[in-house]
Amino acid sequence: MTYNIALNFEDGVTRVITCKEGETVLDAAYRAQLNLPMDCSDGVCGTCKGSCQQGQFDLGDEYIDEALSDEEAEQGMVLTCQMVPSSDCVVEIPAASSLCSKSSNDAVSGTVDEVNLISPTAIELKITADADIGFLPGQYVNIQVPGTEETRAYSFSSRPGSRELSFLIRNVPGGLMSSWLVGKAKTGDKVTLTGPMGVFYLRAVERPVLMLAGGTGLAPFLSMLEHLKEKGCDQPAHMVYGVTNDDDLVCVAALEKFAEEVENFTFKTVVASDESSHPLKGYVTNHMDDAPVNDGDVDVYLCGPPPMVDAVLGYFREQGIDPNSFHYEKFTPSVTVTEKVA
Known part of the structure; x- marks a missing residue:
């Protein structure tokens, strides 16, 4: 059995995909060459959050409260990485369709320019990217911690359209990235960035x-x-x-x-x-x-x-x-x- 899932994007575009029995909306969208917003796909990050007001579905219990609270679930909010439809559904995706047309995000290398401990609890990281990263103001990128396979996600604090990137990072005692930044990082180090990601970005300013x-x-x-x-x-x-x-x-x-x-x-x-x-x-x-x-x-x-x-x-x-x-x-x-x- 299959179900028709209408994905309504915030720019007015609607795409209808087919979801197989037991398949998540995120996976079904990926099969349809739609890269819905997501980071972890495990019910942890909350990046794939949307809203479903029409149709039946199951969210299971594998996600954490920080990704989707009980109150949000009661209001019809869903995580597309956990949402398994049992009928035709209409899902609101809080992103423009143009952001979901790629099947993957490209990795870009960059060079560390500065690491500044601007307070006991905050670090400023400046990087020059080797290629353009077309991020929107408010989006984030995954940065691989050098010497590991782990990544951490940080919002850009710099001007969109520039290869000179900056990030404002919380200094977490014992944190993997914090420890590298404070104890090992130096000018000229290479890092890998994957993105941009996220649906938290500034829309057209038409009201206060x-x-x-x-x-x-x-x-x-x-x-x-x-x-x-x-x-x-x-x-x-x-x-x-x-x-x-x-x-x-x-x-x-x-x-x-x-x-x-x-x-x-x-x-x-x-x-x-x-x-x-x-x-x-x-x-x-x-x-x-x-x-x-x-x-x-x-x-x-x-x-x-x-x-x-x-x-x-x-x-x-x-x-x-x-x-x-x-x-x-x-x-x-x-x-x-x-x-x-x-």
């Missing part, structure tokens, strides 16, 4: 934009702001950037420069620790009073650790605000969970 960043989840927003600086921004764009401790607050000078150079961009920083002397204390949800939510006529972009993402989602529900679009990405220190390492 609210950016909510947590920790090194600031990285994709730096790339978005580089894009807005180049292309211009005629809508209000406001960021609330929250961290746990004062030492976690990085790239503030860069944000101040963006506020000068990007028309209509404003930001505020927030520190959660009670011991902080920062003027704004608490969480990002405590400082949303002047956010341009416009009764829901706003596009929201959110990137941070899972507790922050869950808190912000809860905040919007409690306030009864249904944004025009809501794009979010969770990350954890060691596994890719767009969930990925930021």
